[in-house]
Amino acid sequence: MLSVGLLSQPNPPGRGLGASQIMQVVFDCLKEADLKLKPAKCSLFRSRVKFLGSIVLADGIKPNSEKVQAVAEWLRPQSLMVAQAFVTLASYYRRHTQSFVEIA
Numbered sequence: 001m002l003s004v005g006l007l008s009q010p011n012p013p014g015r016g017l018g019a020s021q022i023m024q025v026v027f028d029c030l031k032e033a034d035l036k037l038k039p040a041k042c043s044l045f046r047s048r049v050k051f052l053g054s055i056v057l058a059d060g061i062k063p064n065s066e067k068v069q070a071v072a073e074w075l076r077p078q079s080l081m082v083a084q085a086f087v088t089l090a091s092y093y094r095r096h097t098q099s100f101v102e103i104a
Contacts, residue, residue: 019045053092063096 017025023044030037043049049056053067071090077083 063093068093068096 047058050064053064055062055064071086071093074086074089077086
């Protein structure tokens with residue numbers, strides 16, 4: 001999967017190329033930016049990847065059901081600091097929740 005930023009460009013660098021050619025474009029971009037990859041942390045040619053509490057799919061980003069369940073089962077906050085932590089955590093999933101403002 002190419003970065004959403006790359007794909008949203010008018011002529012993204014990988015459009016119309018095969019998988020190995022796309023990977024070469026990505027590696028070239030990384031090299032040009034002087035960025036390095038750690039092979040042990042790379043997942044190539046996967047259809048879904050867990051990343052920062054979300055599941056990244058070819059057709060978009062969805063919330064990780066384990067994380068959503070943790071938010072749903074959160075105990076009622078007993079202090080202001082715990083309440084603020086809950087609001088921060090729940091707000092992370094606002095883009096995935098219809099009518100989040102009314103629920104929150």
